[in-house]
Amino acid sequence: MGTFIPNTKEEQLKMLNEIGYKDFDDLFKHIPAEAKVKGKLNLPEGKSEIEVDRIVSGLAAKNTVFRSIFRGAGAYNHYVPSAVDAIANKEEFLTAYTPYQAEISQGILQSIFEYQTMIAELTDMDIANASLYDGASAAAEACAMFKDRKHSTIYVSEAVDERIRTVINTYSFGRNTEVKIVPKKNGVTDKAELEKMLAEDPASACFLMQYPNYYGIIEDADELCKITHDNDAKFIMYVNPISMGVLKTPGEIGADACIGEGQPLGLGLEFGGPYLGFLAANQKFMRQIPGRLIGETVDSKGDRGFVLTLQAREQHIRREKASSNICSNEALCALKAGIYMSTIGPKGLKQVATLCSSKAHYMADELAKAGLERSHDGEFFNEFATKCADADKLLAALEAKGILGGLKLECGCILWCCTELNTREDIDEVIATVKEVF
Amino acid sequence: MKLIFEKSISGRGQDIFPACDVPEVLPKVELRKTTAHLPEISENEMGRHYTALAKRAHGVNDGFYPLGSCTMKHNPRINEKMASLPGFVNLHPLQPAHTVKGANELISGLEAALCEITGMDAVTFQPAAGAHGEFTGLLLIKAYHQDRGDFERNEIIVPDSAHGTNPASATMAGFKTIEIKSNENGMVDLESLKEKLGPHTAGLMLTNPNTVGLFDENIMEITRLVHEAGGLCYYDGANLNAVMGIVRPADIGFDVIHMNLHKTFSTPHGGGGPGSGPCGCKEFLKPFIPGLTCKDGKEYTRAEKSIGNMTGFYGNFLVMVKAYTYILTLGAEGIPAASSNAVLNANYMQEKLKDIYPVAFDTTCMHEFVLCLQDIYKDTHVSALDVAKALLDYGIHPPTMYFPLIVHEALMIEPTETETKETMDEAITAFREIYDLLRKEPEAVQACPQTTPVLRLDEVKAAREPVLKYKFD
Numbered sequence A: 001m002g003t004f005i006p007n008t009k010e011e012q013l014k015m016l017n018e019i020g021y022k023d024f025d026d027l028f029k030h031i032p033a034e035a036k037v038k039g040k041l042n043l044p045e046g047k048s049e050i051e052v053d054r055i056v057s058g059l060a061a062k063n064t065v066f067r068s069i070f071r072g073a074g075a076y077n078h079y080v081p082s083a084v085d086a087i088a089n090k091e092e093f094l095t096a097y098t099p100y101q102a103e104i105s106q107g108i109l110q111s112i113f114e115y116q117t118m119i120a121e122l123t124d125m126d127i128a129n130a131s132l133y134d135g136a137s138a139a140a141e142a143c144a145m146f147k148d149r150k151h152s153t154i155y156v157s158e159a160v161d162e163r164i165r166t167v168i169n170t171y172s173f174g175r176n177t178e179v180k181i182v183p184k185k186n187g188v189t190d191k192a193e194l195e196k197m198l199a200e201d202p203a204s205a206c207f208l209m210q211y212p213n214y215y216g217i218i219e220d221a222d223e224l225c226k227i228t229h230d231n232d233a234k235f236i237m238y239v240n241p242i243s244m245g246v247l248k249t250p251g252e253i254g255a256d257a258c259i260g261e262g263q264p265l266g267l268g269l270e271f272g273g274p275y276l277g278f279l280a281a282n283q284k285f286m287r288q289i290p291g292r293l294i295g296e297t298v299d300s301k302g303d304r305g306f307v308l309t310l311q312a313r314e315q316h317i318r319r320e321k322a323s324s325n326i327c328s329n330e331a332l333c334a335l336k337a338g339i340y341m342s343t344i345g346p347k348g349l350k351q352v353a354t355l356c357s358s359k360a361h362y363m364a365d366e367l368a369k370a371g372l373e374r375s376h377d378g379e380f381f382n383e384f385a386t387k388c389a390d391a392d393k394l395l396a397a398l399e400a401k402g403i404l405g406g407l408k409l410e411c412g413c414i415l416w417c418c419t420e421l422n423t424r425e426d427i428d429e430v431i432a433t434v435k436e437v438f
Numbered sequence B: 001m002k003l004i005f006e007k008s009i010s011g012r013g014q015d016i017f018p019a020c021d022v023p024e025v026l027p028k029v030e031l032r033k034t035t036a037h038l039p040e041i042s043e044n045e046m047g048r049h050y051t052a053l054a055k056r057a058h059g060v061n062d063g064f065y066p067l068g069s070c071t072m073k074h075n076p077r078i079n080e081k082m083a084s085l086p087g088f089v090n091l092h093p094l095q096p097a098h099t100v101k102g103a104n105e106l107i108s109g110l111e112a113a114l115c116e117i118t119g120m121d122a123v124t125f126q127p128a129a130g131a132h133g134e135f136t137g138l139l140l141i142k143a144y145h146q147d148r149g150d151f152e153r154n155e156i157i158v159p160d161s162a163h164g165t166n167p168a169s170a171t172m173a174g175f176k177t178i179e180i181k182s183n184e185n186g187m188v189d190l191e192s193l194k195e196k197l198g199p200h201t202a203g204l205m206l207t208n209p210n211t212v213g214l215f216d217e218n219i220m221e222i223t224r225l226v227h228e229a230g231g232l233c234y235y236d237g238a239n240l241n242a243v244m245g246i247v248r249p250a251d252i253g254f255d256v257i258h259m260n261l262h263k264t265f266s267t268p269h270g271g272g273g274p275g276s277g278p279c280g281c282k283e284f285l286k287p288f289i290p291g292l293t294c295k296d297g298k299e300y301t302r303a304e305k306s307i308g309n310m311t312g313f314y315g316n317f318l319v320m321v322k323a324y325t326y327i328l329t330l331g332a333e334g335i336p337a338a339s340s341n342a343v344l345n346a347n348y349m350q351e352k353l354k355d356i357y358p359v360a361f362d363t364t365c366m367h368e369f370v371l372c373l374q375d376i377y378k379d380t381h382v383s384a385l386d387v388a389k390a391l392l393d394y395g396i397h398p399p400t401m402y403f404p405l406i407v408h409e410a411l412m413i414e415p416t417e418t419e420t421k422e423t424m425d426e427a428i429t430a431f432r433e434i435y436d437l438l439r440k441e442p443e444a445v446q447a448c449p450q451t452t453p454v455l456r457l458d459e460v461k462a463a464r465e466p467v468l469k470y471k472f473d
Helices: A009-018 A049-061 A082-088 A106-123 A135-145 A162-175 A191-200 A221-230 A241-245 A283-288 A315-321 A331-369 A391-400 A424-437 B043-055 B077-083 B101-118 B130-147 B165-172 B190-196 B219-228 B283-288 B317-353 B374-380 B384-392 B421-440 B442-446 B459-464
Strands: A153-157 A179-182 A204-211 A234-239 A257-261 A277-281 A294-298 A304-308 A383-386 A414-417 B122-124 B155-159 B176-180 B201-206 B232-237 B256-259 B279-281 B369-372 B410-413
Touching: A009 B317, A049 B077, A049 B101, A049 B317, A082 A331, A082 B043, A106 A241, A106 A277, A106 A294, A106 A304, A106 A331, A106 B043, A135 A162, A135 A204, A135 A234, A135 A257, A135 A277, A153 A162, A153 A191, A162 A179, A162 B130, A162 B165, A179 A191, A191 A204, A191 A221, A204 A221, A221 A234, A234 A241, A241 A331, A277 A283, A294 B459, A315 B165, A331 A383, A331 A414, A331 A424, A331 B043, A391 A414, A391 A424, B077 B317, B101 B122, B101 B256, B101 B279, B101 B317, B122 B283, B130 B165, B130 B201, B130 B232, B130 B256, B130 B279, B130 B283, B155 B165, B155 B190, B165 B176, B165 B201, B176 B190, B190 B219, B201 B219, B219 B232, B317 B369, B317 B410, B317 B421, B374 B421, B384 B410, B384 B421, B384 B442, B421 B442
Parallel strands: A153 A179, A153 A204, A204 A234, A234 A257, B155 B176, B155 B201, B201 B232, B232 B256
Antiparallel strands: A257 A277, A294 A304, A383 A414, B122 B279, B256 B279, B369 B410
């Protein structure tokens, strides 16, 4: 069997005897007999490292790793610079707990403070927190920030990814909050409907939109923000962090809070997790922010240092009155995002955003020429939907070539995505396959 | 030490991205006018920056980490190696089911193992952390009662010794928290429980062993009383490391549980996460489970009355890979052996310290125990915080401080099973030396730490004048 217990059986027995127990049974005699497990667990016997490696590697080998990926829809195949994992896997980062003891946790605290700064810079917002679980749960937490006794209804655009909306609904089932969907029209939020719904509801708390939205379209966030604010509700933007390299930012638009999925910032696809929920907000809402916040301070000598701060919002102090129950977050993923943003810098951010946009526009043009017209008008960033007579057939043909095509939507359309990793050659291969199939 | 922004020089940077091989096109909308002040730094300088940060951190691999309730056990290297296999890392969560058979097989295998360890009938991996698992479990309880047409059950009973996440999760799930007192032995007061049970009881949340490290002897009676009142029993699995293979939560009357894979199942905590907080339940709660699962390698399905989703996809998959690797390594004998040794180590340390540092409840403990420094503080004005800070100068991560709330001046110590007798003996010596010092020279202890990269930090200033990001010139 494999074990990580260092002490030998003899040492254990000696220790037991030294503190007054005959053996392990004696140590556990205070547990009522009826509560104890009878016999052994029905699990395989323990294994050596080599055997374990073989089994788990065998499972990994059963999966298909596509050589070329044109699917996004919430998880994006970006390049992860070599430094990211090399640095993040340092054991001091990897094997530490939450930095409760600031004096020996300055490295972790400072890295998170730097991350908070970078997220605030990326989104142009005043402040950011230390991380949440993923984009979808961050969206649900952001909506809860703006609920008070007078304002309780959450409005979410239908053009927001259904997965995100489902998580918002689930959290709202908990908090007994009503969620209303603002319908979409031609792939974007129906402004007139939003205006009407908010105007009719004095209890509206906030409106959440996605930017670019689920169909890849860059909605008129300025106008949506204005409508929301004119009706006394808070405006929340769910953004693609890479798009921030070129798109007008939530800060410039005037959002009250901004959240998103941080996975594109140096995390792999990882079959959906661990990912990174980021949350940034206007300074005014500092005390409504869920989760950890790292703040700057000084030590008893007057030297700069960092601590967990504004903990009066948190569960271990406020218990049932806390702004959220979150305790563990995604610190190591936030560290990776910080390393990623340091690696690419401001120029790299613009460059990667430009690459993504350019390739997606090239692909959209070429697909249109090959007969796959776009499903919507409207400007897009790196995702777009096209009509397709037989999506299953095309996607199967691509899969046979080791290409993960776009995602088939309920309407039968395909939602395509390009990143900097898709070369012109790869795109041309997809186009050639379209021509073969149809 | 400088912030990375203070090391940034305009024009420096790293070359990651290639030239564009298609015409450059940006969307025809109003574009960003501001520039994000991200660092401009060479790879070498960046590497040194983070290495310097790493040197100012303390992980399990740096030294003893007896942080109570957090189970800071060794994080095996094989776990990391398996979680970095390209066949896991490069999977898109929305790939066709037949292309991710291995991943889903692993998830099913882990579910089966956790069901065996806890006695539950199903596990969902949607929750990304322990508190998230609590929230999930409470939503299952809520959905169950409402599905039976019972909308009156809006109270969750929580002992005063509970983790802060318990009442906070209850609030998030829309319940009112009803606190019950602990008795003089640190266990659930049965009379207090009986008083609070009634037609509004949705359930009870309990950690067993509880947060003072004691196994509640009345556990069968407690869960029976809750069930009789029509409530369900929720097991906070934060302390599962004490009882694996010894007691199964489902066998002692619990209906729902969350586990912390980043505690009990050896996946690292990453300086605060990512964790994974799978939620297990009995058969009758299965219809409410969140998320999509794929059991047949062909298609994803959702439980018929599913509460929805807790995360965007399937939870923290790579953390599951690590936990599965760990369970395969330990197996049927290794899992109970881990818990047994965790309990032995805790009792060993308790026995060696209790003559000078009074134990909150002097009896056989499970995987952790709580010292009560109230009298020491009265005599010397040296607090639990001071003793904790003094340990820093010994290179030991201090125990959990001031928790549970029912013990004053508390230090909660959890050595875990992966520590040697020598490591614990060294820590015991450190504790004893600190004790000698606090009796002779209390100011010296109050002035600790002295050897750390920074000294005690002004938390009041941090909260009163919040600076949450770097201010650029």
